[in-house]
Amino acid sequence: MKIGIDKIGFYVPRYYLDMTSLAKERNQDVNKYKIGIGQHKMSVISPAEDIVTMALEAANSILTKEDKAAIDTILFATETAIDYSKAAGNYVHRMLGLQHNIRILELKQACYAATGSLQLALDYVRMQPDKKVLVLSSDVAWYGFNTPGEATQGAGAIAMLVSANPRLAQVHKGTFTTEELPDFYRPSYQEIPTVDGHLSIRCYNDMLKRVDPHTNFLYTCFHMPFANMAVKANKVYSHPISDEKIEVVKAFTQEVGNIYNGSLFLSLISVLSLAKENLENETIGMFSYGSGAIGEFFSLTIQEGYEKVFNKDAMLKHLDDRDEINFETYQSYMSFYKEKEVTHQFIESDFTPHAQNNFVLEQMIQGHRIYKKVSK
Ligand code: HMG
Numbered sequence: 001m002k003i004g005i006d007k008i009g010f011y012v013p014r015y016y017l018d019m020t021s022l023a024k025e026r027n028q029d030v031n032k033y034k035i036g037i038g039q040h041k042m043s044v045i046s047p048a049e050d051i052v053t054m055a056l057e058a059a060n061s062i063l064t065k066e067d068k069a070a071i072d073t074i075l076f077a078t079e080t081a082i083d084y085s086k087a088a089g090n091y092v093h094r095m096l097g098l099q100h101n102i103r104i105l106e107l108k109q110a111c112y113a114a115t116g117s118l119q120l121a122l123d124y125v126r127m128q129p130d131k132k133v134l135v136l137s138s139d140v141a142w143y144g145f146n147t148p149g150e151a152t153q154g155a156g157a158i159a160m161l162v163s164a165n166p167r168l169a170q171v172h173k174g175t176f177t178t179e180e181l182p183d184f185y186r187p188s189y190q191e192i193p194t195v196d197g198h199l200s201i202r203c204y205n206d207m208l209k210r211v212d213p214h215t216n217f218l219y220t221c222f223h224m225p226f227a228n229m230a231v232k233a234n235k236v237y238s239h240p241i242s243d244e245k246i247e248v249v250k251a252f253t254q255e256v257g258n259i260y261n262g263s264l265f266l267s268l269i270s271v272l273s274l275a276k277e278n279l280e281n282e283t284i285g286m287f288s289y290g291s292g293a294i295g296e297f298f299s300l301t302i303q304e305g306y307e308k309v310f311n312k313d314a315m316l317k318h319l320d321d322r323d324e325i326n327f328e329t330y331q332s333y334m335s336f337y338k339e340k341e342v343t344h345q346f347i348e349s350d351f352t353p354h355a356q357n358n359f360v361l362e363q364m365i366q367g368h369r370i371y372k373k374v375s376k
Contacts, residue, residue, distance in 0.1 A: 038227030112290025154257020174298030184291030207295025220285035
């Protein structure tokens with residue numbers, strides 16, 4: 001029996017900062033960001049959003065009433081949790097109006113938890129093929145002002161519906177490797193991660209070499225903490241894909257930045273949206289990396305007729321249909337994000353949510369979050 005991703009959706013905040021604006025303020029040559037790191041834009045989370053609203057937007061873009069009734073498990077992968085006890089998925093459950101016979105878990109393993117969740121979901125559905133699992137990933141990659149990581153920041157969410165007889169992609173088992181490493185970590189008292197950027201790139205490539213399947217794929221997608229990580233990874237990979245294909249693999253990341261757990265799947269969406277080839281029955285390689293550290297290589301086979309459940313025009317429109325903000329607005333939104341997640345004080349009426357948003361954070365009362373579905 002085939003098990004895999006029946007549908008996939010994504011959400012990125014409706015505002016972005018162009019790297020030209022950041023380079024100007026940081027006295028850097030813009031080519032360092034656009035050519036060296038490969039980032040053109042950075043998604044910036046707005047005040048009435050958080051990891052829950054982003055996950056809701058992604059899930060809402062793919063789920064029908066029938067899907068909602070069949071979901072009995074939500075796995076929410078994040079490394080930017082909003083609560084040490086309560087799972088962010090509980091809020092998603094309420095706002096999506098899902099049934100009550102459902103298990104909800106939040107999973108953490110740096111940027112790898114979404115891949116781990118997907119693989120666990122596959123095994124679960126294999127044992128109970130009538131069930132569907134909603135795998136969510138939602139993160140805000142925030143390194144702090146004036147840090148080397150600042151140019152690689154981003155925010156976004158991915159939603160995947162895992163089922164038997166998937167219409168999008170059959171997902172195959174992966175090969176994984178783990179070793180405790182000090183490349184990137186954020187202890188609970190820190191707002192931003194401690195990062196040894198150059199060590200982290202070496203750790204990433206080392207993990208890739210360990211799980212490299214030595215197989216040829218039409219495309220291979222990579223976890224992309226910044227777009228040119230795919231270029232670096234492709235150089236140490238046994239079956240590198242062409243420069244032209246790497247451009248397709250990294251196109252969406254270039255426009256968004258790091259979305260941590262969702263980054264690998266954003267790369268898959270990029271390929272599904274932009275590949276010139278017919279992808280039906282083609283197998284795509286997927287390399288997932290999480291600092292700290294773990295690497296997994298798996299593959300997935302795109303199903304015949306997948307375009308019935310994957311609307312590439314809608315994906316491209318979602319990416320294009322954003323508003324640019326200036327540096328001052330970026331500074332105020334990120335300062336606000338930091339303050340909100342530390343003080344847990346928030347009232348939405350102080351801000352006007354973006355007209356495209358369907359879900360907003362309305363209020364926080366002593367840490368309890370109240371969300372609102374925007375009536376359109
Ligand atoms: P940096 O050290 O400031 O930059 O930050 P650099 O000096 O290494 O320059 C970057 C590139 O730009 C270099 O190219 C330069 O030559 C080039 P490379 O040698 O790499 O090919 N460059 C220029 N190119 C054109 N014109 C110019 C110019 N100037 C320089 N004028 C770094 C870079 C990535 C280290 C930093 O942004 C950082 O620390 N980022 C965060 C950490 C990170 O992304 N690590 C990646 C692997 S770890 C990972 O993937 C896990 C993660 O997602 C977290 C998780 O798992 O939870 C991060």
